[in-house]
Amino acid sequence: MKPVVLTCGEPAGIGPEIAARAWARLADRVPMLWLGDPRHLPADCVHEVIDDPAQATDVSARALPVLAHPFAGDATPGTPDPRNAQGVIDVIARAVDLVQQGAASAICTAPIHKKALKDGADFAYPGHTEYLAALAGDVDVVMMLASDALRVVPATIHIALAEVPHALTPALLRRTIESTHAGLRDQFGVAAPRIAIAGLNPHAGEGGAMGTEELDWIGGLITQMQAEGYALTGPLPADTMFHAAARARYDAAIAMYHDQALIPIKTLDFDRGVNVTLGLPFVRTSPDHGTAFDIAGRGIANPSSMTHAIRLAHDMATR
Numbered sequence: 612m613k614p615v616v617l618t619c620g621e622p623a624g625i626g627p628e629i630a631a632r633a634w635a636r637l638a639d640r641v642p643m644l645w646l647g648d649p650r651h652l653p654a655d656c657v658h659e660v661i662d663d664p665a666q667a668t669d670v671s672a673r674a675l676p677v678l679a680h681p682f683a684g685d686a687t688p689g690t691p692d693p694r695n696a697q698g699v700i701d702v703i704a705r706a707v708d709l710v711q712q713g714a715a716s717a718i719c720t721a722p723i724h725k726k727a728l729k730d731g732a733d734f735a736y737p738g739h740t741e742y743l744a745a746l747a748g749d750v751d752v753v754m755m756l757a758s759d760a761l762r763v764v765p766a767t768i769h770i771a772l773a774e775v776p777h778a779l780t781p782a783l784l785r786r787t788i789e790s791t792h793a794g795l796r797d798q799f800g801v802a803a804p805r806i807a808i809a810g811l812n813p814h815a816g817e818g819g820a821m822g823t824e825e826l827d828w829i830g831g832l833i834t835q836m837q838a839e840g841y842a843l844t845g846p847l848p849a850d851t852m853f854h855a856a857a858r859a860r861y862d863a864a865i866a867m868y869h870d871q872a873l874i875p876i877k878t879l880d881f882d883r884g885v886n887v888t889l890g891l892p893f894v895r896t897s898p899d900h901g902t903a904f905d906i907a908g909r910g911i912a913n914p915s916s917m918t919h920a921i922r923l924a925h926d927m928a929t930r
């Protein structure tokens with residue numbers, strides 16, 4: 612069985628420590644390998660440097676297999692070293708190569724610090740999602756945050772709130788609905804996906820009194836796609852579509868912007884939420900949190916989301 616490749620993420624963040632602890636929880640079930648500089652792992656991490664990904668499955672049961680990727684700088688918890696920025700980026704690209712060569716089954720990315728990559732290496736992308744889409748050949752992707760409690764997809768992600776109304780177009784929302792529907796069916800085994808769609812404005816525009824996008828085009832697109840066979844509801848007032856009874860009526864929710872999606876899932880299930888990129892030609896997951904510089908290196912970071920992300924990557928890749 613091929614290993615899940617874990618990218619090291621920002622070495623100054625909690626990525627290395629949660630990877631080490633996630634391995635300890637999964638060693639008997641999920642083969643994995645960690646791609647990074649072994650110097651950045653916690654001192655107590657039981658690990659073994661390998662020189663071929665093929666060795667990972669055997670080693671993974673007794674130690675965290677490490678495929679070394681030397682970095683220029685050490686890892687000072689909470690303080691990213693600009694000399695490491697390019698290495699963080701290169702590790703992501705190398706992980707994609709491994710999965711596309713068939714040497715790994717899936718990718719689970721540890722958190723990156725977007726500003727550190729921009730400052731240190733002029734990283735041209737707002738996050739993993741956009742970078743991975745480019746590496747995969749500029750494919751259309753959506754970012755889903757998934758847990759047992761909720762699956763939610765923001766139609767727009769890493770852009771300023773002021774840019775959202777302009778970025779939201781019928782073509783984008785259609786693509787997001789189509790990708791979410793396909794992902795639920797093909798990656799999550801939902802035979803007849805039900806998708807709830809949030810309005811953009813408060814109270815979904817209140818009949819046009821608080822914005823008109825819902826009347827101008829969102830409602831019409833939903834009606835059109837319902838006629839094409841999609842099981843959609845909306846546009847719904849976002850503040851009443853995430854409580855338990857509302858969530859029981861759909862398999863995934865589509866929100867209009869980043870925080871409209873991520874606040875409910877990180878509130879409901881921060882420790883088990885998993886970031887899944889749908890639309891890539893390979894499986895990629897990530898924990899639902901970031902680099903947590905404020906607690907990095909103290910051994911108190913919760914490895915639960917990372918653990919769920921690795922397990923989901925393995926389960927999706929071996930479905």
Ligand SMILES: NC(=O)c1ccc[n+]([C@@H]2O[C@H](COP(=O)([O-])OP(=O)(O)OC[C@H]3O[C@@H](n4cnc5c(N)ncnc54)[C@H](O)[C@@H]3O)[C@@H](O)[C@H]2O)c1
Pocket residue numbers: 625629721722723724725726739886897898899900901902903904905906911912913914915916
């Ligand atoms: N997938 C990713 O690469 C990813 C995801 C989210 C944020 N980020 C990036 O991380 C950086 C910091 O982002 P942020 O401060 O908004 O969010 P964050 O998730 O890093 O931290 C927010 C708060 O949650 C706490 N926290 C986060 N993960 C935790 C864990 N596993 N256990 C215990 N506490 C935890 C932190 O200590 C902090 O107080 C930013 O550059 C952001 O873009 C990256």
Ligand SMILES: N[C@H](C(=O)O)[C@H](O)COP(=O)(O)O
Pocket residue numbers: 723737738739740741768869873886897898899900901
């Ligand atoms: N938007 C996600 C979150 O807040 O959890 C996170 O930044 C994911 O971004 P990536 O594209 O780097 O996975």
